[in-house]
Amino acid sequence: MIKLTELQMTIMNVIAKHDGIKYGDIMEKSGVTLNNGTGTIQALLNKQLVVREGKPRKYLYRSTGILYEARPDSDEENNERIKRADPFLTKSALYRFTDDQLIFLKNNSNLSRSKLAQKLGISKLELNFALDLKRK
Numbered sequence: 001m002i003k004l005t006e007l008q009m010t011i012m013n014v015i016a017k018h019d020g021i022k023y024g025d026i027m028e029k030s031g032v033t034l035n036n037g038t039g040t041i042q043a044l045l046n047k048q049l050v051v052r053e054g055k056p057r058k059y060l061y062r063s064t065g066i067l068y069e070a071r072p073d074s075d076e077e078n079n080e081r082i083k084r085a086d087p088f089l090t091k092s093a094l095y096r097f098t099d100d101q102l103i104f105l106k107n108n109s110n111l112s113r114s115k116l117a118q119k120l121g122i123s124k125l126e127l128n129f130a131l132d133l134k135r136k
Contacts, residue, residue, distance in 0.1 A: 002067070005071060011037065011040050012044060014029045015044075016063045019062050020062055022059070049068055051064055088125075092126045096130060
């Protein structure tokens, strides 16, 4: 039986319950952010618990029926995972806009995300994380 993390279990349960579900619907029903969902679904595909059918942007996800169960998370395992965390990713995930940057974003909504990040002096990843948090 394949062991899954809590996040993988959450997404896998949604897919199993809603056979042939779209990516956006998985994220909505599971309450998982887009940032976490992509890698998690890829892990489920790699474990062959899920198959993806159709064309890009219209993929449907289905359970393969392989048995799975939750992997107990220990404090020791979580501490080890934190130690291995990518410092750039951690820094990007913690980025917050200043008031001036929020005003700039509002006044320049026509710019691409790449241009916005460049003008704000931040990475596009920082911009995407901060915009994702701002929407919540």
